[in-house]
Amino acid sequence: MSLSPSIQHYINGHNLTLTTSTQKGRTMVATEYHHRGSIIITSQPLATVSVSDDYCQHCLRQSRKTDGGYTPLQRCSRCKSAYFCDMDCFKSAWINYHRYVCGDGDWRTCDEELLERAVCSLIRYKQHPYTPTPNNLDSLPPKETLDITMEAFSCLQDHLDDQPAHITQQLFDLADKVLQRPYIQQQALHYGIDQTTLVRLQSQFQCNGMSVQDEHLFVVGEGIYPVASFFNHSCRPNAAAVFDGSLLLIKAIEPIGPGEEITLAYIDIGRSRGYRQRILRDRYFFTCDCVRCSDQGWLRLLDKMVGEDEEDEEEDISNFVISKPYSQQHQQQQRRRKKTDQLDTLRQHINHWDLLTLSRQYDRLKNIHPDPSQSLTLGTFTHHMLQLFTPYVWSVNNPTLHYTNDQSLYSTTSCSMMDSIPASSSSITNTPPVSPSSIYTPLPAPVSPPHHPPASPSSTPSPSTSTSPPYSSIFLDNGFYAQFDDPCPTAAQPPIQHDYQSILTKAMETCLSFPANPHSTNIPSTGDGLLSIPVFRLSTLAGVHHLFYEAMENKHWPFAVKCGLYILIQYCFLYPPYHPTMAHHLAMLAKTGWNFIVQDSIREKVYARGVRRWIALAKETAKLAFGTRDCHYKEAVNLEWLFRREHQLVLG
Ligand SMILES: [Zn+2]
Ligand SMILES: [Zn+2]
Ligand SMILES: [Zn+2]
Known part of the structure; x- marks a missing residue:
């Protein structure tokens, strides 16, 4: 399916491009350098559902930090069963969904609530379609407006034809139930949203759903994130999804250069190969061929090493439909x-x-x-x-982590002092005198050159740095040399x-x-x-x-x-x-x-x-x-x- 200009604009505005190849299908590729730790793109949910009363039903935050400390969640005064951060969250939640279900006393499964919320979003979007103004198209990086979320969602695969018959039957049953809800029935009929639409939606949820985690990595909800779903899976991803409330942020966890594919992990990569392959096949309908799963990948030894003997190997996965029972909490x-x-x-x-x-x-x-x-x-x-x-x-990626760099704590020494101690005079057995202010015994210089070449002093060296620094030290921004604290072992x-x-x-x-x-x-x-x-x-x-x-x-x-x-x-x-x-x-x-x-x-x-x-x-x-x-x-x-x-x- 070709992408609309507004999605293209949104993706390209974040230095990304979606390419299609026969081998891998759609892949998200960087067009510029994304440094480690940077937010590559954000993704708004089409719908979310919280799994606990401890989190705001609208934004999935636990409580909000203010100047006066943490503010506890507020309870809806009408139904006394739904919790929200504040009036803003309550108002938004009320308009979107809560007004339909407030006080109706019905218990809904996560799958059911997620489907209802998504259908309500679709209906609302059909009632009030969003038309981007030229202003929105000009902003950089572009904002994810509702039309982008909706159109991205319509591009997602549903794999409905791949679903086993008993699953398809469950999807039809739930679709029927949701279509009978009074707040959905009339509108759905009016906008041509029928049983087949709802079955496809659920199948899309299954192969694109994400667990929303709080800052302690506890699962607080489930959500559908259409833009994030454009990224392919890898068991050794170079990006990761973290959440700010219900907003999903895709962060680079490796430096990613132009032309490189950006990948996320759909499942916990702390699991065995057999387990991962099974979930990816049964739920996401593909076979992983990443650097860890492929016979040629550099990480292929890992699964041989960690083995298959997981305790929950026999866990029954045949009955799940949409909700991920494999959240980290559950694991x-x-x-x-x-x-x-x-x-x-x-x-x-x-x-x-x-x-x-x-x-x-x-x-x-x-x-x-x-x-x-x-x-x-x-x-x-x-x-x-x-x-x-x-x-x-x-x-290896950040040499400064490898050196002592705090003069008040560790054995750093000024340039002139360091110059008087040639590296070759230290051997593995002698110990330089301990500075009284240091709690650490300065380590002798390693016999062989260290792991990293010494950082070059500034281009205009002062007289005291005219000789090259010893191998065992690094020149710091503050004008000091730090001694090499942690020499690399021979291996x-x-x-x-x-x-x-x-x-x-x-x-x-x-x-x-x-x-x-x-x-x-x-x-x-x-x-x-x-x-x-x-x-x-x-x-x-x-x-x-x-x-x-x-x-x-x-x-x-x-x-x-x-x-x-x-x-x-x-x-x-x-x-x-x-x-x-x-x-x-x-x-x-x-x-x-x-x-x-x-x-x-x-x-x-x-x-x-x-x-x-x-x-x-x-x-x-x-x-x-x-x-x-x-x-x-x-x-x-x-x-x-x-x-x-x-x-x-x-x-x-
Ligand atoms: Zn909230
Ligand atoms: Zn209520
Ligand atoms: Zn893999």
Whole structure:
């Protein structure tokens, strides 16, 4: 179907173009560079339905932040069962839909309410069609006016012919029911909206519906977002949908160059290959051929590594129609239902895991590997991977994350001082004198050149920078050199240093080289007398996820930190580094790490350095995944401030 000029204008105005190929169908392609963290385009819903009374029925926000704190939701005084932010939301909701159902006492399923809301929108649009004025066409970037949403919706595929007979029958039944509603019946007849129209609508909803999430990634509703539906799916997407109330924002989570396709994930990419393929086939009617699913893709080893052994593998998916029963919330609930014996084994691994010893043992400078003839434990797996590829999956793209850059906290030194210390004079065994103001022992310079070439000093160097800076330092904007805080381990060094694809590939190959027994948990072969567990499998991730929440609820911070670190490693494989799920987890890990330090009065520098890193990464990922107005970013900034203020109190 060809696109109308106003949709073309809207899309092109956001530096995008829709192209069609016989192989991939319609693809959304960038025409200009979209930097990581930028909002590529926004998408208005055709209709949404909230899944809980805790959220405004109109805008899906929980409560609104004002100068005086949070304002609770207001209840409709007539029906006393619907909640709204304020009078504005109530008025809009009343005009759109609530006036029809206020106080009628009928219970509707999500599918039913979504269909009714969409039909009401269609009728209203037919009554008051929107005609764009020349002003609207001139604004840059163009605004998504109602005609664009409506026309985009009419372009969406419905795959009705692909639906199995029993599903089609359900769609017809619901269409009949909705058409009998008094507020729909007459108008629908008048505008030629019949049973077939409603059946097609529902089928469109099924293969284009999206779960609306709040800032904590809890599912708060379901919605139809026609413009967002133009983007294709990938299990390794370069963009992600985040929500501002019910408005969908498509954010670049990778830098996207002109000519590159922009992709979103329709489903949780933390799931197994079999599960993803099944949902994509049964609900969206296509077979995924992304870099993770394709035999030639660079991420093809990942599903081999994480396996298929998900607990809810046998979950019945034959009965769903439109509502996604696979929301993250639901998955978390599913994942928390774990067998007690598996959890007991995991607890043993975590209790046995000595964070301090392993942190020292797997120090980046030492390049020590676990015994390749033994199964990995949760601890050795996590520390080995931490050593191998975090934080490099982030810092390959942002070298400043890799260096100490806070003079008040870390071992920075002025240009003239640095010039007097040639890099070659440091060796791996000597330790430079500790600056009294620094809580961290400055690390010796790495023997080999670091991971990144030194940043070149400004083009007009002052006399003190006339010699090139040592490899172990970076020239900062504030005129200081920072020492290289986190030297890259040999395994992650050239030729793969600028490419996280290579770092991850190397890590996946490493994991798969260890003996693993994915289907048995009763062979004591870890070398520590622990029962062997399939450490990098999804079933293990699900179990540790359960224990992580349990430990946080019980304020058992040392235990929670270990769970959080393990989950981080698994997420580094499963999600792109700046994916919202990653940002959310890093925020929890940073808080958990900080609580651990405070609660146990930890005085070990190795912990402090780790927690500082998780705070920095939480801040960086939250900024790019959610934006600086989001709670994750603000929390990370607060935590950073606390850390600076308290570190000397805590660490002495
Ligand atoms: Zn609202
Ligand atoms: Zn009401
Ligand atoms: Zn895929």
